[in-house]
Amino acid sequence: MSGPPQIPGFTYLQHIGQGGFADVYLYEQEWPRQRVAIKVVRPDVPLTEREKAMFATEADAMAQLADHPYIVSVITAGTTSPEEGSRPYLVMRYCPPPDxxxxxxxxxxxxxxxxxxxxxxxxxxxxxxxxxxxxxxxxxxxxxxxxxxxxxxxxxxxxxxxxxxxxxxxxxxxxxxxxxxxxxxxxxxxxxxxxxxxxxxxxxxxxxxxxxxxxxxxxxxxxxxxxxxxxxxxxxxxxxxxxxxxxxxxxxxxxxxxxxxxxxxxxxxxxxxxxxxxGLPRTVIAVETDLPTLQDVSAHSSGEATAVKPVTLDPGTGTSPRGAVASPPAEEEPPTSAQTSGQTSGQTSGQTSGQTSGQRWGALGLLAIAAALLVVGVVLFTTAGDDGSTPIGLETPTPTQSSPNGLDPGAPTVAPEVTGRRTTQGVLFRWSSTEASTTGDTWQWRRADTGAGQRTTDTSVTVLADKRICLQVRLIRDGFASPWGNRCVD
Structure with missing residues (x-):
């Protein structure tokens, strides 16, 4: 292992890993203060154009994908000083070992x-x-x-x-x-x-x-x-x-x-x-979907800027702010003849306007809640794709052309026949299968109560048990296994 290089802005802490042509060290970045992993090409690796290109490719690829939640983020890259050998390095988010x-x-x-x-x-x-x-x-x-x-x-x-x-x-x-x-x-x-x-x-x-x-x-x-x-x-x-x-x-x-x-x-x-x-919890697929363009967003955001609104005082007390529902801007209400009439008419108009405003804003609130529920429903039940397929999580897995039988037509598919009886030495189980051959096949047996078992070429086993015992057996060929055959003996 080569010594850690001195990199301005970073303080060396310890060596944490080694790859094919680089060492990985733990450093502390001075500002903003955080721990980072720095991958540095070792001095004994010839810095050919190919090695430089590979390192540049890695830096570019990780930077391009840095915002993905399941890809290590790259923070920056550089080259050590000539005194340190001008070695390329890559600064990444620190993930504590082991891998x-x-x-x-x-x-x-x-x-x-x-x-x-x-x-x-x-x-x-x-x-x-x-x-x-x-x-x-x-x-x-x-x-x-x-x-x-x-x-x-x-x-x-x-x-x-x-x-x-x-x-x-x-x-x-x-x-x-x-x-x-x-x-x-x-x-x-x-x-x-x-x-x-x-x-x-x-x-x-x-x-x-x-x-x-x-x-x-x-x-x-x-x-x-x-x-x-x-x-x-x-x-x-x-x-x-x-x-x-x-x-x-x-x-x-x-x-x-x-x-x-x-x-x-x-x-x-x-x-x-x-x-x-x-019946397992559903894991979300983190793949970027089509996002609206900046032009699309701008076209719908003109009315969403933060604005300062004067506090409206309750006419009844002259001190308490009007609390529950803010009245809409005055220009949204068309002027009525009541606004030019006397005090009684004005009071009647104000009451009517307040009721109408409350009803309208209440309706808008209900619409907002309904829209939110609709969005939640879409997020929960639609798939990551847009091809009109059945929602993910509701589909039933189906075999394809690349099923195991398609890959190996000789894979066993029938459960072995298992027999059992008590003897003076214990419970003797025997098994056989119409699919078994004389060469290459093995068997796996296991106790249903403890899970203990063995891989063997024998076709029988004696198990010590003074109470009811069940044995499961399957045939194994070239990495493929048949369904389990079962037998219980009281």
Whole structure:
């Protein structure tokens, strides 16, 4: 690690991270006083034109997207002094470690947390795509967590413009999170590659590892590449994960980019439907919609400027301000003949005018309340899109052409037959399936009362139990699992 540079206006506090070609430090900005993260290119990294361009691209991309709630904000950028090596640096909003990847390694997220986080990240990625920016390095380690526990996508160091990737002579790759077409060189990055990495990241939030990582197995770049290129997209194997969520993640991880969701927004909407189906709180999609132009706003704002109005005194006391409802300006009331008559006529006219004014302003108040309720209703029940589709949250998830059976026709679909009986050693359970083959298949069994279980190639197990016990068994092939078969023994 190189030493922290001296940057005017900032006081060094500590080193907080290191990337492929830069260090990240915690500084305190002197004015306005706040903690910031500063990413600085290391002195041992040759500052080629390519490296300078990559850093400039990252600064421009993050600045363009800085107001998004789920993208790390960039504050400013610059270059250290010649004495410090003229190293480019980027000043960003500080998000305390650990990053999202480190957090889920310790404790994977609940389904509710993972789905909500997926919607937020999909919102950030869709916003980048709408701005013409591909991230190309979406992974849990590049998702920071704000002090308010919100995800924040970072590290646009290898980002690229949507229509400028073909000219890249090389692309930096994070193997566990990269789709087949990046690994074998068929693509330098597309919307579909970002969708794949988004799906792999959500999968990781639920399991704590990358989709093709094998615990205690060979997880070298070569082995991972082979599995990503040739193995079927795995399921999470979590019993609490809804089938619709497993299906969506398999679609995101499809080998053929055409079988994946067509956009990050489509992923976000599918996740919202899963929330609705599971009865989870609805997470809002944070994607910019069409806003009125300044000219449109100006045309309707002429009457909204703040004005000073003299206090009107109550004629009855001469001291107390007229309180509840302000009378409209005098020019809004047409003059009547009563205004030119005597005192009695004037009093009658004043009473009538007051009643009319109160009725009119009361009616306007009711109209305002009704309009507010209408706006709330529209916000709550309309979708993020304007294509006339069914409101998000009310749709029922439906399978697409990229369903697991479409990806792997050999995936098991029938629950195993399970039998059980008591013996002197315990309760003996046996199982079988018409879909089972002699090679490659495994079984997973678990106790319904404790959740304890095992992955095995055996077709029987003896369980110690002196009271009623239920066992569940399913067949697993190439990362796909059949429905559970069940048997209880008293």
């Amino acid at each position: 999202l990847g480190q957090r889920v390694q310790v404790k994977p997220m609940t389904v509710s947390e993972a789905v909500a986080t997926g919607i937020k990240l999909a919102s950030a990625i869709e916003t980048a795509h709408r701005s013409g920016i591909l991230h190309r390095d979406i992974k849990p380690a590049n998702v920071l967590v704000t002090t308010y526990s919100e995800p924040a996508l970072s590290d646009f160091g290898i980002a690229a413009r949507l229509h400028e990737t073909d000219g890249d002579s090389e692309v930096r790759i994070s193997y566990p999170w990269s789709p087949p077409e990046l690994l074998d060189g068929r693509s330098n990055g597309t919307v579909a590659t970002d969708v794949y990495s988004l799906g792999a990241t959500i999968w990781n939030l639920l399991v704590g590892r990358s989709p093709f990582h094998i615990p205690s197995g060979d997880n070298s770049a070569r082995a991972l590449t082979a599995r990503i290129l040739h193995s079927s997209p795995p399921r999470t194997q979590r019993p609490d994960v809804p089938p619709a969520l497993d299906l969506l993640l398999q679609q995101c991880l499809a080998k053929d980019p055409r079988h994946r969701p067509s956009s990050a927004l489509e992923v976000a909407r599918a996740l919202q439907r899963i929330e609705a189906q599971a």
